[in-house]
Amino acid sequence: MKAGEMGNEMSGADGTGGALPASRGKGDAVIGADNSMFLANMSHEIRTPMNTILGYAQILSREAALSSTHKQNLDSIILSARHLLSLINDVLDISRVECGRMEVVESVFDVYVLFDTVDAVARNKLEEKQLGFAIDISQRVPRHIRADESKFRQIVVNLVSNAVKYTQTGKVNVEVDVDTSNRLSVTVSDTGPGIPADDLEKVFLPFERSSSNSETQEGTGLGLAISKQFARLLGGDITVASTVGVGSEFRLTIPVHIDSASEDVDVAPTSRSRVIGIKGSARRILIVDDNRENALLSGQFLSSIGFEVEVVFSGDEGIDAARRFRPQLILMDKRMPDMDGLEATRVIKQETTGQAPIVIVVSASAFHEEGQESIDEGADGYIRKPYLEDELLKEISRLTGV
Secondary structure, rough: OOOOOOOOOHOOOOOOOOOHHHHHHHHHHHHHHHHHHHHHHHHHHHHHHHHHHHHHHHHHHHHOOHHHHHHHHHHHHHHHHHHHHHHHHHHHHHHHOOOOOOOOOOOOEEEEHHHHHHHHHHHHHHHHHEEEEEEEEOOOOOOOOOEEEHHHHHHHHHHHHHHHHHOOOOOOEEEEEEOOEEEEEEEEEOOOOOHHHHHOOOOOOHHHHHOOOOOOOOOOOOOOOOHHHHHHHHHOOOEEEEOOOEEEEEEEEEEEEOHHHHHHOOOOOOOOOOOOOOOOOOOEEEEEOOOHHHHHHHHHHHOOOOOOEEEEHHHHHHHHHHHOOOOOOEEEOOOOOOOOHHHHHHHHHHOOOOOEEEEEEEEEEOOOOOHHHHHHHOOOOEOOOOOOOOHHEEEEEEEEOO
């Protein structure tokens, strides 16, 4: 049974979507809770070793003595690890939607910057396949809009990546427009093989691909399914039209908020930083993580750029080290045996006289809302494994000014 079929079957015994009997409703609640627990456990078990793989590869890639061949090999490891992570995220995302654990988080963002990132993501494959590519943003589209930026970006990246994947010659075009009802549309067209009429209804189902391409393309077959689910979560939809031998056109429409205040918002330009050292007073960092590989990895990276680091492997050890080492910042793993990271954080902050250390909770959870939950429980910041070096440094800088 496919995930999509499971959702349909659970909507009602008679297939009409009617109300479930009370006993069945309770059973579904238990199943949902079990699914959430399974999802949390799987996310933790997969993301934790992925953090080690990515982290050490990034550390090694900075070595000046590396030959060009070794550098290329490490780049391949990093790219493959990120690809594996994207596949893991696809599976987790579709599971989160089906468990009802996906939330909409709106913010004001720069449309042009977002589509610059889409271009950057697709650029290597486009150049490798020598495909034409154009993004046309109508003058009617305001520079700043309010919507769920993360989900909107993921939908567009999935649609463009799908078009590039199946197009061998020709071009991929993206057109962005907005109507008078403030519904934003993104149309992605390609000159790929096209989709047979019988397959059009299947392309948005989990683990499904067009029958003409299913044996030759990598991936989980979840990208379009996730995009469709996200579009509906945002109050919109995705439609597809295709002609075999000519190409396909996918069209996303979602409602967005547009007002004059949005146009006054300054959006920081994106940039890629290069680590050259640290500047600031917060130099002592305590790392608390029961996974030795991850703890030592973080310690090696932060020590290499000038921080004074101590590493311990349990919540109890973290409390003792905080008393003795008096760190200005703590990287605290959330999920540890005996005493979890949030409990250890509460004890450390209660015991501290004067300025309490800043605590960044680190988690391999599948659920983004755990970040806010951790902050509500006393943490100062939050980051998910696996993280890139830049992501960790930005969070440290945001909280400490270093």
